[in-house]
Amino acid sequence: MTLIGLGLAAAGAGPALAANESQAEPSSTTWALQPADAAGPDGRVSLRHVLDEGAGASDHVALTNFGERPATFAVYASDGTVTDDGLFDLLPAGEEATGAGTWITVSPGEVATVRDGGGVTVQVPAASTVTLPVEIDVPPGALPGDHPAGVVAELVRGGGPSIGVASRVGVRVHLRVAGDVVAELVPEVLSASYRPSWNPFARGTVEVEVGVENAGNVRLGSRTVVTTAGPWGAGRAERREEVREVLPGRSASVALELPVVPLFRVWGDVGVDPVVVGEDDVEVRLRPGTASFTVWAVPWAQIALVLLVVGAVVAVRVLRRRAAVRVQARIDAAVAQATGREVRSAGEESPVE
Known part of the structure; x- marks a missing residue:
């Protein structure tokens, strides 16, 4: 059609x-x-x-x-x-x-x-x-x-x-x-997931799908606001999306992506504001609807970077220690040769026959 x-x-x-x-x-x-x-x-x-x-x-x-x-x-x-x-x-x-x-x-x-x-x-x-x-x-x-x-x-x-x-x-x-007008939008978080960035210096992304149900009896538009933040409000982000019209008894969905700092846990809030459409007459108070969600945001790239740095530091120290042992062995050998005595690895000396 x-x-x-x-x-x-x-x-x-x-x-x-x-x-x-x-x-x-x-x-x-x-x-x-x-x-x-x-x-x-x-x-x-x-x-x-x-x-x-x-x-x-x-x-x-x-x-x-x-x-x-x-x-x-x-x-x-x-x-x-x-x-x-x-x-x-x-x-x-x-x-x-x-x-x-x-x-x-x-x-x-x-x-x-x-x-x-x-x-x-x-x-x-x-x-x-x-x-x-x-x-x-x-x-x-x-x-x-x-x-x-x-x-x-x-x-x-x-x-x-x-x-x-x-x-x-x-x-x-x-x-x-004609009759009593009911104007109500009810938000529901249909899905929320975290997508990491493999760049350890970049933020990850929270993907949220919000369903907006018209639980009233008149058509309404909606303004959906989604905010996310980590512990203590760190890395706050906000996105907005509008739906032109939701008919009574019907639902619409919006999908939003928000950048987040991966601090293991992200908290999100959803607010939906009803909007009068066109020349409609809605003589009741329009109340916003709310919902919330949480998402695990494990900083895998950052953890990998930390492990890589720690591993590199440990490797450097091990290599330096081994190098120091080799140098000390050469020094001990030179001293033994100069004094005519054998220096054992245990630090004991014995006469040279």
């Missing part, structure tokens, strides 16, 4: 476009899906609604074909998700929605036909725009908080969806069910 421009369909000076070119077609098809009112695109970047459980709302999307020939599109709703890169996306084409995507209906209006599997199929003439009604119906008993979803326009080829690759562009739906 290829998804281009989801959630950015009307951002900036102009709409974000999805372009695709097939060998079966002489020219590419370029299109955009944008928030709209009944008259056409209205300049919004997303569909945003706060509704009570059991309530509903009406909205519109505008689908524009910028190509030089008519094109057919499937327009439907789906659940929202966030990729590993922190970008908003929808479920892969063909995967059935089970969340807020099932609360959204794209109506055929006067220009489209109902599509098997949900949504509509619409043919858009070249260089033209069609507007499609969107109905949102929140079921009774829906839990308060954010329920991510989106509406997507997928190019249909040869009378049916393309096989293997789906070219899509979409509009994000920010849907919040």
Whole structure:
């Protein structure tokens, strides 16, 4: 699946476009899906609604074909998700929605036909725009908080969806069910390890992977700060990493590397600060989450260097002692020869026969 421009369909000076070119077609098809009112695109970047459980709302999307020939599109709703890169996306084409995507209906209006599997199929003439009604119906008993979803326009080829690759562009739906807001991020140290440097004069590295779980009911960004230090606070280091968005009930992970002085034991602290995303309204106090960890940081290179130095000193002393013994032996031999007496190694003298 290829998804281009989801959630950015009307951002900036102009709409974000999805372009695709097939060998079966002489020219590419370029299109955009944008928030709209009944008259056409209205300049919004997303569909945003706060509704009570059991309530509903009406909205519109505008689908524009910028190509030089008519094109057919499937327009439907789906659940929202966030990729590993922190970008908003929808479920892969063909995967059935089970969340807020099932609360959204794209109506055929006067220009489209109902599509098997949900949504509509619409043919858009070249260089033209069609507007499609969107109905949102929140079921009774829906839990308060954010329920991510989106509406997507997928190019249909040869009378049916393309096989293997789906070219899509979409509009994000920010849907919040009214009620108590809970904003909480919970950090967890997934792994922490020490990687030594074999240069005894360089620091080692602590590698930390931190999981950030959104335990609340609204989407939040996070700022993660990891600090490490050795005994008595020696060699303190700090690294920061941001996650653009973590959806309610979902988790994201960040990996950080910190230089450390290997003093056998390293202590680390993790702090996660929740951040309001975009134009969201979060009227509760955002409390930071914390976690801690420890890592063995054995200074192997430094120990090896010390052993090497000590070994060298011992070797030099042994060699010097042996050299001194040899010199003394020569002196003793010379003295014996000069006095006509034999000097034994034990220091005893005997007459020479």
